[in-house]
Amino acid sequence: MPPKKQTLLLALSGPSSSGKTTLARLLHRSIFPPSTTLLLHLDDFYLPESQLPQRAGLVDWDSAGALDLVALESTLQHIRMHGSLPPTFVSKEDSNAVWAVSIPSETISALAVSTREWWTAGRIGEYVSQIVIVDGFLLLGKSIPQVRELFDVRVLLRAGFAEAKMRREARSGYVTLEGWWEDPPGYVEKVVWPGFVEEHAFLFTGGDVEGDVDEKAVRTLGIEVAPKGGLEGMLSWVVDIVRQGVERTIDGEGSG
Known part of the structure; x- marks a missing residue:
């Protein structure tokens, strides 16, 4: 009897402007074989601006209180069960630009070739129906x-x-849902960065998110933290981590 195919969910998280969406789009559009990935953006689950919390007297887009977590969980569970996005789902985040890709095309092509060879040689398609890439600041x-x-x-x-x-x-x-948002002066210092630190300090030694990773904390939670460096190296690292994660999950050793 052939194995039941699995839908794998990949969380690609990190601080605002760390390259999440850029890398997610490259994985989805360029690296993995066509039709083997879906792409979902956390930014598609913001509440209406009128319902967002405040921080330092400003609208706070960078906290859990800004998100429709019920809709997010429901969507992820639908994907897990059906291997596809809900039929009524429409993304607005695909309308947003990301910073220019500075990765050489030769690097992207080489990663695509090696990944597709890995997919075929390992007969991954017999076990995995979709890799669902979800990018967001608070996953x-x-x-x-x-x-x-x-x-x-x-x-x-x-x-x-x-x-x-x-x-x-x-x-x-x-x-945004209402139209357009521009950060007011000081928004990163007052809202974006403090929100990231509060949510992720527990993963770093002494709570310093620019310092050393707390290896015990990330190992316990099954989180892979990218090494510091440029986008090109980060892409290669992420591709390797995804491959390892797929193989572990197929072997029944996934993080759950």
């Missing part, structure tokens, strides 16, 4: 363990405060 945070536990592979990208601030402030704005 692995301290306050929503019920979301974190839904994922088979859990990846946390890294970016320092200065780097994240530079990239975020280079963006013109974001498409």
